[in-house]
Amino acid sequence: MSAIADDIVRVAVVEKARGYWTDVGRRLVGDPVSVVCAGVLLLIMAGAIFAPYLGLADPYQGSMIRRLRPLGTAGYPLGTDELGRDMLSRLVHGGRLSLLIGLVPVGLAFVIGTTLGIIAGYVGGLLNQAIMRVVDVFYAFPAVLLAIAISGALGAGIVNSVLSLTIIFIPPVVRVAESVTTSVRGLDFVDAARASGAGPLTIMRVHVLGNVLGPIFVYATSLISVCMIFGAGLSFLGLGTKPPEPEWGLMLNTLRTAIYVNPWVAALPGVMIFTVSICFNLLSDGMRSAMDVRD
Amino acid sequence: MLAYVAKRLVLVAPVVLAVALVCFLLVHIAPGDPLVSVLPPDASAELAEQMRRAYGFDRPLPVQFAMWVWNALHGNLGTSIATGRSVVEEVSRAVGNTLRLACVAAFLGFVFGLLFGFLAGYFRGGVIDRLVTTIAITGVSMPHYWLGMVLVIIFSVQLGWLPAVGAGPGGWAWDWEHVTHMILPAVTMSVIPMGLVTRTVRALVGDLLSQEFVLALRAKGLSKVRIFVHVAKNAAPTILAVLGLQLGYLFGGSILIETVFSWPGTGFLLNSAIFQRDLPLLQGTILVLALFFVLLNLVVDILQAAIDPRIKRS
Numbered sequence: 085m086s087a088i089a090d091d092i093v094r095v096a097v098v099e100k101a102r103g104y105w106t107d108v109g110r111r112l113v114g115d116p117v118s119v120v121c122a123g124v125l126l127l128i129m130a131g132a133i134f135a136p137y138l139g140l141a142d143p144y145q146g147s148m149i150r151r152l153r154p155l156g157t158a159g160y161p162l163g164t165d166e167l168g169r170d171m172l173s174r175l176v177h178g179g180r181l182s183l184l185i186g187l188v189p190v191g192l193a194f195v196i197g198t199t200l201g202i203i204a205g206y207v208g209g210l211l212n213q214a215i216m217r218v219v220d221v222f223y224a225f226p227a228v229l230l231a232i233a234i235s236g237a238l239g240a241g242i243v244n245s246v247l248s249l250t251i252i253f254i255p256p257v258v259r260v261a262e263s264v265t266t267s268v269r270g271l272d273f274v275d276a277a278r279a280s281g282a283g284p285l286t287i288m289r290v291h292v293l294g295n296v297l298g299p300i301f302v303y304a305t306s307l308i309s310v311c312m313i314f315g316a317g318l319s320f321l322g323l324g325t326k327p328p329e330p331e332w333g334l335m336l337n338t339l340r341t342a343i344y345v346n347p348w349v350a351a352l353p354g355v356m357i358f359t360v361s362i363c364f365n366l367l368s369d370g371m372r373s374a375m376d377v378r379d
Numbered sequence: 380m381l382a383y384v385a386k387r388l389v390l391v392a393p394v395v396l397a398v399a400l401v402c403f404l405l406v407h408i409a410p411g412d413p414l415v416s417v418l419p420p421d422a423s424a425e426l427a428e429q430m431r432r433a434y435g436f437d438r439p440l441p442v443q444f445a446m447w448v449w450n451a452l453h454g455n456l457g458t459s460i461a462t463g464r465s466v467v468e469e470v471s472r473a474v475g476n477t478l479r480l481a482c483v484a485a486f487l488g489f490v491f492g493l494l495f496g497f498l499a500g501y502f503r504g505g506v507i508d509r510l511v512t513t514i515a516i517t518g519v520s521m522p523h524y525w526l527g528m529v530l531v532i533i534f535s536v537q538l539g540w541l542p543a544v545g546a547g548p549g550g551w552a553w554d555w556e557h558v559t560h561m562i563l564p565a566v567t568m569s570v571i572p573m574g575l576v577t578r579t580v581r582a583l584v585g586d587l588l589s590q591e592f593v594l595a596l597r598a599k600g601l602s603k604v605r606i607f608v609h610v611a612k613n614a615a616p617t618i619l620a621v622l623g624l625q626l627g628y629l630f631g632g633s634i635l636i637e638t639v640f641s642w643p644g645t646g647f648l649l650n651s652a653i654f655q656r657d658l659p660l661l662q663g664t665i666l667v668l669a670l671f672f673v674l675l676n677l678v679v680d681i682l683q684a685a686i687d688p689r690i691k692r693s
Contacts, residue, residue, distance in 0.1 A: 221397040224676075225669050226631030233402075233665045236653035237409040313522045317635050320524055321650060336525060340639075347532040354525030362520035369516070 111374040118370030121363040128360060132179030141170035143177040143330045152346040163349040165335065166342050167328075171349060175356055178330040181242065185315030185324065185331075186308055186360065188246050193253035194304040200254070201261020202296065206269055206288050216262060222255040231314055235323040245324045249315055253307055260303045264296040298375055305368040309361040316357045332356050383684050391677050398673060399451065402666040403444050406658045456663035461655040466663035469648060474667065476546055477637070477644030481629035483565040488572030488629075489622055495573075496580025497611075503585050511577060518574025527567040527639040534563060544641040564640040568633065572625040579621045583614045616687040623679030627672040 112118050131138070141160075146167035153164040162171040204215040222230065234248035268274065269292070277291050318324045319333030327338060332353040339350040422430075431437050435446055450456070456466035499511035535543035547557040587593065587610045596606050634646030641647065645664055652660040 221394065221401065224394050224398045224673050225401070225665075226628045226672055228628070229631035229634070229665065229668055232634055232649065232653075233405055233661065234408070236649070236661055237405045237658070239410060309520055313520075316522060317524060320635065321638060322654070336528070340528065343528060343532050343536055347536055351525070351529055351532060354522055354528065357522045357525060358520060361522065362516065365516055365520045 108371075108374045112370055115370045115374065117366050118374075121367045121370070124359065125363045125367070128179055128356075129183060131176045132183055135173075135177045135180060138176065140173035140176060143169060143173045144328050145169060152342055152349065154346055155348055162352060163346065165349070166339060171352060174330040174335060175332070175352060178332045178335060178353065178356065181325055181329060181331040182312070182316060182319075182333065182357070183360070185242070185245055185249070185319070186312035186364075189249035189253055189315070190304055190307050190311050192246075192250045193257050193307070194300070196250075197254045197257025198261045198297070198300050201258040201300070202265045202288055202292060204258065205262040205265025206284065206292060208266075208269075212262070215258065219255040219258050222252070227252045228314055228317070231318065232321065232323065235318055240323050240326065242325045245315060245318045248318070249311055252314075253311065256307070257300065257304060261296060261300050264299050265292055268292055268295050302368065302372050302375060305364065305371060308368070309364040312357060312361045312364065380685065384681055387677060387680055391673060394673055395670065396448075398669045399448055399666065400444065402662050402669065403447055405665065406662055407440070409656075409658060451666070456666065457659035459652075459657055459660045461651070461657045461660065466660050469660060470645065470664055470667050473643060473645045473648045473664075476551065476642060477630060477633055477646065479551065480561065480564055480568065480637075480642060480644060481626065481633060483561060484568035485572060485622075485626045485629055486569075487565060488569035488625065489576055491569070492573045492576025493580055493618070495577040497584055499577065499581040500584025500588065503581075503588075508581075511581065515574045515577035515581070518570045519578070521570055521574075523567055523571055524635040524639050526570060527564065527636055530563050530567055531639075546643055564636050564642055567639075568629060568636050572629065575625060576618075576621060580614065580618060583617055584610060587613050616683045619683055619686065620679055623675055623682075627675045630671050630675070631668045 146165075146169045148168060150160075150164055151166060151168040153160050153168075155161070155163050157163055160170055160172070162175065165171055165174060200215055204212045225233075231248045231252045234251060235244055238244040238248065274287060274291055277287050282290070315324065316331075316333030316336070319331050320337045322334075322337060325331045325334055327334065335353040336350075336357075339353065342350040428437075435443055438446070454467055456470070458464070459466055459469055462469065495511045495514065499508045499515075502508050531543045534541045541563055542560050543563070545560060547560040551557055593606060593610065596609055601609075630645075633642075633644060634649050636642065637644050637646030638650050645668060649661065649664050651657070652664060
């Protein structure tokens, strides 16, 4: 009897979930802003992934005689940087590290934070107190200050940047995951699963996870834009990757002195950071409103 | 009210201790011997041992932490390795510049954020709303250090209207020359709080306007201005919390802006501490900034309770 009941519950959940996600997808595709943003992001990502095969100039090959050419120079549509390297090629190649720094910390924080948050929310009691009080400590620091402090103490480098950004994004994810889990925990279907003999791990994995992942995911996507800005900011301070590696934040830093010679070329890497950041923000907003509509 | 303040003060003590612990551990997660930057590379093992004892690095970690907290409580955060001056002296010289800049930026950001937010919340779905939403999302997506560069390009390099770097000659004064130095960094810094405050206030006002008490007030025949006062009153605690948080972020997060504009504040100090591997200075600056942030949160909590009696009871 209990097995049948469990089956019914599971089937009901799965069917509802499938219908729900199809609806969300349909609403998202119907939103022109989200579609355009997704398109721009896909284009930049594809450029970053396939950069070596696009027939672009060598992003490391400089030349002293063609430094800081303006936009629209023949052969260099976006000009050249302070060492005479092709800007177009460096901007496309730069997406590799910059997107990595923007996406990996949020991905890691999403996985770790969701796990901790669901455990804290579902188990409750002392464990909840222990996890949430540690999280509170991180809220006593302005996030960007903490990231710079950790990065600064560990020393420059891409791994340290990713590590420090992951650390600052875990606490907010844990808070969101904990609060949605706490609200789901008291619902009837969780009681039903418990009554039918499911263990805590099964309940968390099957019944809780499916219902809390959506909101946490949307929250995490809203962090990507912040992470892009902070990550490039760390590189801008010289705490991320090292020259001559192409990376948007670092390029912005090394081109700073060039603003008196060729200002608009110097501003280009920032255009990339801004574009990616605003697209992720708009896409996240689109997803939020596509998922909030429930009938 | 006094009981609530006392309770909040008691609760803040463990947070302060934890913040101190994190700042203390920063030096110990740093790779390599913390003495490397003090000792000459050819120092003998004997000298290294002597220095280690002098700095207390030979003691167990908990003892070192207790010593550090004890010294910090007595206003001693150690000595900057790079300059040889005391950390407290360095930080107190810089902190005024950061506070001034952050407060002006916060003022700009909050005034425009509140104005835009209320406008968009009231005229939801209209042209104003769409315009404001666009400004807000641009504000929160902007890499502000880049915006700073672009503003320098336009107003300093191309037009030559405003100075590009520094806080002006000599100490600070509220005269025209110093104020012109502050315009660009303050405007740059105000963009992010402006965007966030706009978004929060817009959502909040939209929510409140759709609630039943507004309908009841309308049915009662209250004028639009009086209804606005009611809505603003209900929005105040949440808005206050957001403003406090944003002001705190400006204090602590100004390092990027200060670097772009070579503004002689704590962010600039932090930047040089990182690159000279001046760990006592790094530790001290971060401790001071984090304590400011904790204090600000405490003040906001208490103000919130003063405005909204429901908070005290919970």
